Amino acid sequence: MDYILYLRVSTQRQGLSGLGLEGQRLIAHRSLQPGDRILAEYIEVESGRKNNRPEMAKVIVQTRGLGATLLVAEMSRLARSVYFTSKLMEEKVRFKACDIPNADEFTINILAAVAQKAAKDISESTKRGLSAKKARGFTLGQPQNFTAASRALGRAMVRLNAQEAVPNKQARRLASLLRRDGMTLAAIAQELNEHGYRTSRGRTFRKSTVHRLLLPNPAAGE
Structure with a gap:
């Protein structure tokens, strides 16, 4: 099968x-x-979350012209918008996401809807929390306003965010693929390090951190 590969990063810094x-x-x-x-x-x-993508427009034209399939590494790289994924399907653009290669149209729409709602909920929850703090007279960003419980919650959120960060999700995905290919933990660590991946604490990967990365609920290698 012929593919057109679409890669997406969220910031110019990641792209560079x-x-x-x-x-x-x-x-x-x-x-x-x-x-x-x-x-x-x-x-x-x-x-x-943006639907205006000039490079994607080029991809769509080329996939049609060559009779190829749009390929993305992860569904999240394609879109977190039901509108966008639905439009691709309405226009009969064939696409495949490596993390869910056998997903049908119904499954893809459900996943896009869940991702879209999650992004919206996080944004609205953050705004409400900051507004409530400000209304109670807190000056946002001052360390003395944080209780022991909020600090503990903050540490837990840091760990969760490390698991959900795109580079860490990619590192887990890549490590899983390499492990299925029979590669040792040490060899996987070397592969991840050579391609610029680091643990959630900014350290290079070792056998032990790769092992933790492959656990069902990893802490992004730590």
């Missing part, structure tokens, strides 16, 4: 550094079957 791009590229290439080809690659620097 290559962190995130290389992980997406590796995952995509490792998903290929014998005879599959990637004919072209496009890189978009854009928020996942």
Whole structure:
């Protein structure tokens, strides 16, 4: 099968550094079957919630012209918008996400809806929390306003955010693929380090941190 690879990063810094791009590229290439080809690659620097994507427009034109399939490493790289994914399907654009390669249209729409709602809920919850604090006379950002419980919650959120951060999710995905290929933990650590991945604490990966990364509820390697 012929593919057009679409890579997306959310910030210009990620695009320039290559962190995130290389992980997406590796995952995509490792998903290929014998005879599959990637004919072209496009890189978009854009928020996942925006529907105006110039590079994606080029991808759609080229997939149609070549009879190819749009390929993304993860569904989240395609969109967190029901409107966007629905429009792709309405326009009969074939696409495949490596993390859910066999998903049908119904499943894809459900996943997009869940991701869209989660992004909206997080944004609204943050705004409400800050407004409530301000109304009670707190000066936002001052350390003395944090209780022991809020500090503990903050540490827990840091761990959760580390698990959900795009580079860490890509590192887990890549490590899982390499492990299925029979690669040792030490070899996986070397592969991750060579491609610029670091643990949630900014350290290089070792056998022990790769092992934790592959657990069902990892702390992003720590």
